[in-house]
Amino acid sequence: MNHRPRTEDRFRIRMLRRWYIGLWVLGGLWPPLVAMHDRDPATRAVVFALVAVLGVSYLILLMFPRNPVLRPGVFLTVLVLVLGATAIPLEGGAAFFIVSLPMFWIHTRTPRQAVGFTVAAAVATLIGTLIGPIYSPGNTVFTLIGLAGGILLGLWMDRVLRQGEERARVLGAELERAQSELAAAHQRQGAAEERERLAREIHDTLAQGFASIIMLAEAARNAIETDPATSAKQLLSIERTARENLTEARVLVGSAPASGGATGGIAPSLRRVLDRFAEDTGLTVLADLEDVECDQPTRIALLRCTQESLANVRKHAGASTVSLVLARAAAGLELEITDDGIGFTPNTARGFGLDGMRNRLAELGGELTVTSAPGEGARVFALLPLPDRS
Structure with missing residues (x-):
């Protein structure tokens, strides 16, 4: 058959x-x-x-x-x-x-x-x-035996083949269902990862910018009558922050191009962030920045970690001095941010910011270490591997 x-x-x-x-x-x-x-x-x-x-x-x-x-x-x-x-x-x-x-x-x-x-x-x-x-009686007998045996053996083989085809059909259907479920799971995982990425970007850019705008607006409102010059500077800082947020929002929704993937130095970008932070908060900022060349993902990761750490200092630390050190070491690129604020207990700290920094660094093969204790300030240490220079 x-x-x-x-x-x-x-x-x-x-x-x-x-x-x-x-x-x-x-x-x-x-x-x-x-x-x-x-x-x-x-x-x-x-x-x-x-x-x-x-x-x-x-x-x-x-x-x-x-x-x-x-x-x-x-x-x-x-x-x-x-x-x-x-x-x-x-x-x-x-x-x-x-x-x-x-x-x-x-x-x-x-x-x-x-x-x-x-x-x-x-x-x-x-x-x-x-x-x-x-x-020949013998031929007759063997013909009848062949007839019976042929029919029985053929029907048995047909049944075996049909059962095999049915098993193959069932296994094929199960395989297709498993592949469909796996594809759906991959799609859900991709969607979840994309949501996490967008949430992290929004937290590290737009949310921090809006928080800065709110704090500057409150300070400008309180000083508008007693210190108009300071209020004017704060309003100017609000305008700059709002424009930066608008640019970041356009990048997130795809209406503006993100930065390219070429290598470059990270130190100038960090200095601009520190200068803005010192201007907005009035805190003392100390910086020792080695102008290390790195690729775009590394620059973004270091910049976001710096912005998140400075935002935490502004909102929670009550510090007077912030120190930032960037240097190339044998293990890779090191970024250290310390403050002399009230400190906290890292094991009990909860928040999207620290987890976002850890995940961002982990995606690049790096790691984040947070050291602090109540009354002893805080230290954020980020380590990222760098490719060997030929």
């Missing part, structure tokens, strides 16, 4: 069929020709002609499987007729019938068709055996 095997089984089935064709030629077509060597010329010619017609029809079937004239059903009909006709001069055709049994299962589509052709071939063989010149 024409089952549709999967790709990994096709080669194996093709090889088995080739072996069977060789067996059928040697055990089916060849023996009748050998048996006719001592018969009269007319009988020998008839048997040779029948075997030749059968062999040629099968060869055409193999070469042109979609031939509309010689379809598998036509070939099997020829096989049935040849089995019956050759059984007469051979005085029984049990051997030829038995070796041809797989043909009826290979070239049919349903078990019913296979059983039908098998029964027809057995009947033809038995008729040829009965009307031959010498009746």
